[in-house]
Amino acid sequence: MTIKSLLLGSAAALAAVSGAQAADAIIAAEPEPMEYVRVCDAFGTGYFYIPGTETCLKIGGYVRFEVSWNSEDTYGDDNWDAYTRGRIEVTAKSDTELGELTSYIAMQAETSEYPAATGATDDAFYFDEVYLQLGGFKAGTYLNWWDANDLPGELDALGSNRVTAIAYIYEGDAWTAGIQLDELTGEEYLGTFTGDDPDLGGGQSVGLEAVVQGTFGPVSAELLGSYDFANDDGAVRVITSANLGPGTFYLAGVYSSGYNFYYGGAELTLATAYAFNATEKLQIIPEFQYFWNTAIDAEGDFSGPDYWTAGATVNYAITDGLASKVSVAYDDSSEAWGGIVRLQRNF
Template sequence: MNIKSLLLGSAAALAAVSGAQAADAIIAAEPEPMEYVRVCDAFGTGYFYIPGTETCLKIGGYVRFQVDFDSRDILEGGATGDENWDAFTRGRVDFTAKSDTELGELTGFIAIQADADEDGFNNDFYLDEVYLQLGGFKAGTYLNWWDKGINGETDKLGGNRLTSIAYIYTGDAFTAGIQLDEIEPTIDGDARDLGIEALVSASLGAASFDLLGGYDFDAEEGAIRALVSAGVGPGTLQLAGVWASDPNTYYSRAEWSIAASYAFKATDRFTITPGVQYDDNFLFVDGTDAWRAGLTVDYAITSGLAMKATVNYNDVDGVDEFWDGFVRLQRSF
């Protein structure tokens, strides 16, 4: 075998091996393009598109540190219960999902929160509100219209978290709604029953008016509340009045109650709100009156962090006078 034949044979062998290796080579796939989160401005600030969908999501909530006080020594505390102050921390996360459909705006809302105390009580997370809404139809468990009060932390004008279904019409300056509530447990201690609410509200410039009524079918009693708000000078004046036929799910504090507050914005960050409330036939005891007067201050420490403090004086017929209130720090996001 001459040198030429040897070289040609070696070249052929190398070519065969190279071809086999090329057939077995692994080719890396091209990376798929990443879909970055897109801002959704169709429903206000804070929303973003869930990747791969046309649904907009907003995440919010707060962290709260609060100290409650009551001069009657009735707050949760020592083994004897004779404590006049109690500190706790609360965490809350809200998820709001929105999208446009051929039937109107579709909303889903979930609020999860829990209170933490050093003694280990009240540490379980729970659904504070959860509901869905399509256009004007709303169903779920949520704070109802009675939860709306006046400015400050002095008034006690009602408030419930019920499982309900509602229809709400919203116009430019007029809102009307009707809602059917599940009531459990009932005032009379029976099995679940029903209640109904109706709301009419209107606004004209800096003034607004709400008229709200509720009827408890189990107790066969109802309540009516009117609330007026108007810009007066450097602040907002609010007046409210409630009448209840007897104790019921919607209002059980007194037969008659009137309340007022004036939120005075001293600076861009500092608001002072004095308030007062008078109850006639308190706890539906004939001839028993109650007074409650107080002051609430709000201060925006910085963006996302605020301080709120309130102190209230209470005078009820046949009961020793007492003071109550709280101091709160809250980081909202």
């Protein structure tokens, strides 16, 4: 073998080794396995883990189509109106060293030719409820206890308020208690529409709510009291229910000491209903409510006529996730009939 051949062979070997090292240097790293969405069953059904976190997320809501009608010309020159609503609910939950941490956002929007008559709004999507909660402490804007628990039909008028508030809620095995401080704005004061006391028509004030709820076997009961510091009046409500036969019997009453944010419809009202489960899909709910002293004078005291309402609601589950509702009622104060026909798809 000549010197020249030896040198050429050595050079070729070195080139092969260095080429292999260069190729190894640019090989891409193996991709990490994809983290698929995991079901979170710690807070009930429908939750899943946000990838890369220990926070559980749930997305829900509904789409509603409804036709409202009244024998009076409530809707302009018409006695009926159709509207639709879309609602999106997002709930996030996680466990912390201070307790369960929750955030809740519910946005919705309605379309209606006569929004004031149907209870809809002219606005685009708006926050119906948005709050956060850590353990028993809750803060945000949401529907209060006057709305959260009422009779199962569509007839009763037992109070409903959306408030910006802070609350503390204690939950025991068989009972729940809570106290809440509400922000009350100027539009809710008596002075706004009477003009007797300008101080009540502006600025801000607060209201206080307290509730105790309990379930004892087949019987459930709630005692709710609220005080409006701007108007120096308040209201108390009691709701009871009991499982009787193939359904549930409800009895409720409200007393209001004078015009206040929480209840201003009457000085006293009593309501009753029976939710009769005819089949697994069909529920029939007759209701009756009586109101005493339904007018308000300039001082915010109740007086005036009494009246009553009566009617029935029929709920039918068409299929999983799709329900229908038909409600008919008579109002003695206006001597008018009214009602709704509704289709709602929950998800």
